[in-house]
Amino acid sequence: MPLLELFWSFFQVGLFSFGGGMAALPLIKNQVVDLHHWLTLTEFADLITIAEMTPGPIAINSATFVGTRIAGLEGALVATLGCILPSCIIVSFFAWLYFKYKDLKIIKGVLSGLRPAVVALIASAGLTILILAIWGEKGFSLDITSVNFVSVILFASAVYILRRWRPNPIAVMFGSGVIGGAIYLLM
């Protein structure tokens, strides 16, 4: 019953991964490598690289990758469904609560406390990516030779363009990819 096992494994991943993205990784490893031996550790490392190189949430990328390898397209569909089903149920319930009670004073208060926190979370995610772009995998360092100046210039000009002309952000992301890519290949 590989399909049922796939479904149940990724259902658990979907149910217990709070905080998204990297927080889901240990859960996925536990299910896919330790419990079911669907992937070796090296294959799992490859999976992370691929998931980072392609768009979309890492849990869904993993579900599709593992599902395809175990049971083809059916496997991919079943694993992905298992992965999003818990969120679908829980978020629907929260959505219902929110739209029913959002005008209550106390709920308004709670949400007013959450909004600045959400801005902080977005800032933290952005800074992590910026550090990766400027210093690479090794992380922040004061050593000036470890700075990737191409990234610094791309980042600064992209922020300027975004603030000044408010273009489509996807165009800016791709522009940065194409220009940066061309420079890296030439160097």
Place this chain on the structure above:
Amino acid sequence: MQIKKHIYFKLFISTFYLSSFTFGGGFVIIPLMKKKFVDELKWIDEEEMLNLTAIAQSSPGAVAVNASMLLGYRVAGLPGALVTVLGTVLPPLIILSVVSLFYEAFQENMIINAVLKGMRAGVAAVIADVVISLGGKIVKEKEILSVLVMVFAFVAVFFLGVNVMYIILVCGLIGGLRMWISEKRKKAVM
């Protein structure tokens, strides 16, 4: 009926498009969604976008899927939520199915690697842009507690690596308490 179909279609196309370009983790989709649904289509306002993000973050699962689902629900009820989930899940499903078949060739491709490396700076810039807009608004409100919450939440998650769940719980509690105290004061004055 015609109008409804049009909304479902627009929801599907928008989330499909955004999800196809969400490189670098769940939070990247939030700035993109804000641009599309708040600034361009004006279907919801900025405050509501942040509320929905907070709920998406507090629920288990991928932030991108949760946020899309909430947005679909807000715009067109439960059918809307189904449409946006489908739109968000399909791009990674299609792309990963293809990639997992040719993954060795894909990983060793120098051009793809260079473009993706260049793209990181752009992704960071898109996030920085939204943080400047949203953070600036919170600072301008001149509500000291909100600014403090923002600063402490940032330090906790970025430098101390505190689990996001606790940050959400504590900040929600602070907001609720602030409202409760100000309501109590109002009553005392009356």
